[in-house]
Amino acid sequence: MKKYVVILMLCLLGFGFNVLVEPDPNDPVFIPPSPQREGNPDSGYQYIVTGDYVNSGLPTFLYKLGFGRAKDLLKRDGKNAGIRHDFNVVNAPNGEEIVVPNCLQCHAQVFDDRLIIGLGNANADFTSARGFDSNLLEGLLSSYMKLNKKKAEAAKEFLDVGRVIGGQIYTSVRGVNPADRLAAILIAHRDKNTLLWSDSSNTELPEEVIPSDVPAWWLLKKKNAMFYSGFGRGDFGRFLMGAILLTVNDTAHANRVNEHMDDVLAYIKNLEPPKYPFPVDSVKAKEGKLVYEMRCSKCHGFYGDYSSYPNYLIPQQVIGTDSLLNKSNYQYSDMIEWFNTSWFSKGDNPAKLVPFDGYIAPPLDGVWITAPYLHNGSVPTIEALLDSKLRPVYWSRNFSKTEYDYEKLGWIYKVEEKPGPRNIYNTTLPGYGNYGHNFGDKLTEKERSALIEYLKTL
Ligand code: HEC
Ligand code: HEC
Numbered sequence: 001m002k003k004y005v006v007i008l009m010l011c012l013l014g015f016g017f018n019v020l021v022e023p024d025p026n027d028p029v030f031i032p033p034s035p036q037r038e039g040n041p042d043s044g045y046q047y048i049v050t051g052d053y054v055n056s057g058l059p060t061f062l063y064k065l066g067f068g069r070a071k072d073l074l075k076r077d078g079k080n081a082g083i084r085h086d087f088n089v090v091n092a093p094n095g096e097e098i099v100v101p102n103c104l105q106c107h108a109q110v111f112d113d114r115l116i117i118g119l120g121n122a123n124a125d126f127t128s129a130r131g132f133d134s135n136l137l138e139g140l141l142s143s144y145m146k147l148n149k150k151k152a153e154a155a156k157e158f159l160d161v162g163r164v165i166g167g168q169i170y171t172s173v174r175g176v177n178p179a180d181r182l183a184a185i186l187i188a189h190r191d192k193n194t195l196l197w198s199d200s201s202n203t204e205l206p207e208e209v210i211p212s213d214v215p216a217w218w219l220l221k222k223k224n225a226m227f228y229s230g231f232g233r234g235d236f237g238r239f240l241m242g243a244i245l246l247t248v249n250d251t252a253h254a255n256r257v258n259e260h261m262d263d264v265l266a267y268i269k270n271l272e273p274p275k276y277p278f279p280v281d282s283v284k285a286k287e288g289k290l291v292y293e294m295r296c297s298k299c300h301g302f303y304g305d306y307s308s309y310p311n312y313l314i315p316q317q318v319i320g321t322d323s324l325l326n327k328s329n330y331q332y333s334d335m336i337e338w339f340n341t342s343w344f345s346k347g348d349n350p351a352k353l354v355p356f357d358g359y360i361a362p363p364l365d366g367v368w369i370t371a372p373y374l375h376n377g378s379v380p381t382i383e384a385l386l387d388s389k390l391r392p393v394y395w396s397r398n399f400s401k402t403e404y405d406y407e408k409l410g411w412i413y414k415v416e417e418k419p420g421p422r423n424i425y426n427t428t429l430p431g432y433g434n435y436g437h438n439f440g441d442k443l444t445e446k447e448r449s450a451l452i453e454y455l456k457t458l
Contacts, residue, residue: 028299028312029356031224034234037262037349044267047260048103049074052090056157056247057100060089062144073115085115092154093249100158103243106177106214111274111369112402118271120214122372123399126178127422128170157197157247164189164199169209172429174399174422176211176377180325184335186245192342195248203334210325210431213377215362216370221269222301222309222363228375229326230313230360231353237261238344238351240268251343258349273366276456278406288454291447295439299361303458315358320436321374329355364458371410378427378434381410382455386440386448392416393434396424409452 047053063083070084079089079097086104091097109119144151165185169178188201212228226232232239241257241264248254293302301309316323329336339345339353359375373379380397384390394416397403403412419426427434440448 026315026318028310028314028318028361029358031230031233031311031313031360033224033311036235037237037265039262039264039266041263041267041270044260044263044265047264048267049076049085050078050080050088050090051102051257051260052088052100053241053244053257053260054088054100054102054247055090055092055253056154056249057090057092057098058155058158059144059148059151060097060099063087063099073110093253094150094153096150096154098154100247106179107217110402112404116274116369118217118268119274119369120177120216122175122213122377124177125174125399125422126169126171126176127174128167157249160199161186161189161197161246171209171211172422172432173211173425175213175372175425176432177214178209178211179214180212180328181206181209183242183245184332187335187338190245190248192338193251195245195251195254195343197249203338204332206328206332208324208328208431210328211376212325213372213375216273216366217268218271218273218365219363221271222311222365223360224311225313225354225360228359229329229356231329231355232351233354234345234351235349236351237265237349240264254343258347273458274369276368276406280456281453284450284453285457286454287447288450288452291443291451292454295443296451300364303364309363310361312361313356313358314361319359320438321359322376322378322431322433322435323357324431324433325375326355326357326359329353330357364455367458368406368409368456371404372425373410374434374437376432378425378432379410380413380425381405381408382452383408383410383448385437386443386451388435388438388441391427391434392425393427394419394424396420399423407452409455 067084072080072082073085076083083089083099085108086102087099088102089097089099104117106121106124108115108117109121109123111119165182168185169182171178184206188203188205189198190196191198215228220226220236226236226239237258238261240261241254244254244257299310299312299314301307316326336353336355344351367382371380373382373385379385379391380395384392392413392415395413396416397411397413404410405412416424419428426432440451443451
């Protein structure tokens, strides 16, 4: 008799246990850490702003024609002296001196007259109407190149790739970035083992140019996965060198660049966010901290003396923000397959892509300065992020001068009645939606205002 009771109890326990471990599809998903390389931050910085990771480009004289009067905000010396901060002067494989774009094209921004390295560039213009006449450039180049074979050779890869990607990476509004689309196109045209370029595409490509707001570099030190959808797993260094796909012409070059990625990662991990530059009301911020810890810390972690970050992916049905970016990872499984069997997935420090139906809850360090908000930069201020009825459908702002709202935390913006030219953000376009993340809606005015005061201190 007793034996049966014990068996019955075990069954019940087992049943109960099963119910307990049944995963709830709304639960956050923990991202496990993966081993990373250690390096030297100073060497990493030098490599970013002088290195030849992009190794095909235009002769210096042509650069000067376009940007001749720009200053070098990095105050570099040697051959980079006087060249704009987001370009490097390097030698092409044939020895020819060329000017190439560097990481700071997208990963630095002038904010209140100061260059902030690591802040995503929210002023870049990737719309088709940015006043850049590619026919004129192409004409100039082809006549010049006919005269000089070595310069033509040094520019070949850059121009070949440029011709194919040119019309395919336009965003609909200014300030958002097409890097995900750029990566997809480069992957589609390169051999996964040799990385060699071919003018025809070898995989099915996403149609849309999905916009993203470049994330700040100083957040990476806390994260176990890279990118908004958290699909960048394994060795981060391999992802950091993604920009080489623009012009890489053999795996020997890829291997050489790869050797610097430990240092580049060390530099990125060493960056600290800029401090909020005005006084903070400490009593109010203390109240805000309590609101934060009740409502937000479960996903975004704790700050200050007991700092911790949970590393969670939040399922799409819970976060509810525009899903186009994470969905594209599933739709184009060719791209995932390419990466996960390519040069990037081989060797001592392999990387891989793991798609997820949702987004990573980012660390909020320095969040006061990283406007606009959400992965697609669709919300101009933190105030509007925390009160969804304030989010404008169409809005515009100044792109040539920093007009920042240090109280609402974000861009000073104008609500527009209808969509219009490229400087008007249009949240009704696919991928540009401003819905979801409604976790601030239920707060009282007083709680929200205290919470914003606290967010200034992170
Ligand atoms: C054309 C613009 C562009 C260039 C050039 C560029 N990036 Fe990025 N980078 C992006 C965008 C956009 C994202 C976010 C993509 C996403 O998450 O979907 C990103 C993401 C990152 C991240 C991930 C941050 C995180 O927290 O997940 C790192 C680190 C990074 N880039 C480093 C680099 C380095 C190093 C270089 C130069 C070798 C570089 N990037 C060149 C646009 C660019
Ligand atoms: C259930 C988890 C969760 C909760 C709770 C939550 N967030 Fe978030 N938060 C996220 C995710 C995921 C994102 C990224 C969404 C996206 O980009 O589409 C995000 C994005 C943000 C951003 C934008 C960051 C940027 O640079 O674009 C801010 C700011 C933010 N949250 C603040 C808060 C505050 C303040 C609270 C508390 C009221 C809060 N969040 C509650 C998960 C959460």
